Amino acid sequence: MNCREARRHLSPYLDSELDPTTTFAISEHLHACDDCRWRFDAERRVDQEIVAELDAGVVPDGLWRDALRPLRTPLLRRWKFYMPLVAAASIAITAGIGWLTNSSTSQPHWVIREFLAETNNGRPFETANETTVPTGAAIALNPFSDLVVRLTPEVALAHVVQFVRLDSIRDADGTEIVEIRLNCCGEPVVMRAARRDRPGRLREFLGADETRLASLSNAGDVAIAEREVGDYTVVAVSRHPTQELLAAMTVQ
Amino acid sequence: MRRSRDKGEFLDQLEPLRHQLYGYARRALNRTDGVPDVLQDVALTAWREFPQFVPGTNFRAWVFRIMVNTVYNHNKRAAREKKIANDDTPLDVEVVLEHENEWASILEDPGRLREVLDDRIVHALDALGSNERQCLLLCLLQGFSYKEISEVLDMPLGTVMSHIHRARTKLRERLTVLAIERRLVGEGRP
Numbered sequence: 001m002n003c004r005e006a007r008r009h010l011s012p013y014l015d016s017e018l019d020p021t022t023t024f025a026i027s028e029h030l031h032a033c034d035d036c037r038w039r040f041d042a043e044r045r046v047d048q049e050i051v052a053e054l055d056a057g058v059v060p061d062g063l064w065r066d067a068l069r070p071l072r073t074p075l076l077r078r079w080k081f082y083m084p085l086v087a088a089a090s091i092a093i094t095a096g097i098g099w100l101t102n103s104s105t106s107q108p109h110w111v112i113r114e115f116l117a118e119t120n121n122g123r124p125f126e127t128a129n130e131t132t133v134p135t136g137a138a139i140a141l142n143p144f145s146d147l148v149v150r151l152t153p154e155v156a157l158a159h160v161v162q163f164v165r166l167d168s169i170r171d172a173d174g175t176e177i178v179e180i181r182l183n184c185c186g187e188p189v190v191m192r193a194a195r196r197d198r199p200g201r202l203r204e205f206l207g208a209d210e211t212r213l214a215s216l217s218n219a220g221d222v223a224i225a226e227r228e229v230g231d232y233t234v235v236a237v238s239r240h241p242t243q244e245l246l247a248a249m250t251v252q
Numbered sequence: 253m254r255r256s257r258d259k260g261e262f263l264d265q266l267e268p269l270r271h272q273l274y275g276y277a278r279r280a281l282n283r284t285d286g287v288p289d290v291l292q293d294v295a296l297t298a299w300r301e302f303p304q305f306v307p308g309t310n311f312r313a314w315v316f317r318i319m320v321n322t323v324y325n326h327n328k329r330a331a332r333e334k335k336i337a338n339d340d341t342p343l344d345v346e347v348v349l350e351h352e353n354e355w356a357s358i359l360e361d362p363g364r365l366r367e368v369l370d371d372r373i374v375h376a377l378d379a380l381g382s383n384e385r386q387c388l389l390l391c392l393l394q395g396f397s398y399k400e401i402s403e404v405l406d407m408p409l410g411t412v413m414s415h416i417h418r419a420r421t422k423l424r425e426r427l428t429v430l431a432i433e434r435r436l437v438g439e440g441r442p
Contacts, residue, residue: 011413011416011417011420011421012398012413012416015391015397015398015416017397017398017413038359039359042359042360042362043359045362045363046358046359046362046365046424047392047420048362049362049363049373050366050373050392051392051393052366053366053371053373053374054275054279054374054377054389054392054393055393056278056279057271059270059271059273059291063274063287063288063291064270064274064291066288066292067288067292067294067295068263068292068295070292070295070296071263071295071296071299188395
């Protein structure tokens with residue numbers, strides 16, 4: 001891929017919306033071409049500056065309270081308006097009692113999603129298929145086959161977790177880093193694992209992850225948490241608390 | 253089948269999105285004094301439609317679809333009161349090429365761009381066509397994927413990609429012109 005072709009894909013590349021083959025080709029080009037790498041980095045910074053300026057910040061409490069006020073109006077005040085609905089609802093409730101008593105509550109679960117896009121830089125992910133993983137199951141973080149994430153009931157009850165991607169990066173010197181992307185309670189989380197004695201570019205990735213997540217909104221600080229698990233260093237980057245997710249990593 | 257409405261469940265899902273909904277309304281509305289009305293309309297419509305929402309699907313995209321439609325209606329009303337340019341005009345490639353060097357200068361220190369232009373970035377965004385602005389806001393500000401945007405806006409994926417590319421280029425072009433006007437780049441800069 002040459003410079004012109006690479007720059008033609010700039011916009012979808014910045015948004016991580018290219019197919020894996022093109023993404024890889026551009027990455028290879030950026031690795032080799034200082035000028036394009038500088039340019040792509042600068043364009044990403046321009047996006048970050050624009051986002052920072054456009055971000056309207058947090059909604060004032062009073063404004064949001066007003067927005068929800070109609071929903072919180074006591075039922076009695078709306079009684080006259082809803083009278084016909086209430087009458088109809090009471091019939092429906094009576095008829096539905098049998099169904100309700102037979103229904104079962106859903107169990108907490110984690111969901112693994114397969115990717116459409118190669119990467120999403122910490123954004124909510126678009127998915128092709130979903131596979132529910134039962135609580136208690138372990139997912140091996142290949143190529144580190146002895147490192148697993150075990151879906152404990154405690155985590156599943158405390159958080160709504162959607163696994164979206166598991167990938168590994170192998171550098172030229174053989175260093176391997178596992179990358180796990182997930183959404184926890186609606187917040188993007190990026191986790192990475194590397195052998196403790198061969199961390200490779202682990203720290204380098206962390207800085208980039210933190211910058212990307214921070215650029216999405218200013219709703220809170222992005223934190224980096226770290227844990228040693230057996231022979232591995234596991235790190236998590238998110239606005240959301242990640243201690244329990246890190247604790248779910250074990251060696252078997 | 254329609255689900256029963258559980259207000260607690262609804263609010264649990266809506267509350268975490270309040271800042272994003274506010275942020276989108278602030279930037280997507282032609283008249284920002286309409287933000288309180290839009291937020292209330294969105295909350296009420298979402299609550300009314302909540303039984304149609306399929307659990308396990310993307311609640312955020314579902315709410316934003318309501319938000320986008322609500323903003324569209326408010327903007328249409330505002331445009332009737334005051335003529336507001338809302339067309340997605342074609343990209344003038346020649347003008348973009350003409351300012352290639354100036355843009356390269358800006359890229360040397362993007363942080364300075366914001367320092368100098370501050371609120372003009374917001375005005376530059378206002379100059380985009382409505383589709384371009386919607387796509388760019390959902391992508392850059394809200395972090396939606398192109399696929400999600402195509403669902404929210406009910407628009408083909410390729411069209412979303414074009415709108416975002418064009419919006420990005422136009423915005424950069426507009427910022428370059430503003431930077432030249434303020435002598436941040438080009439001839440006569442300090």
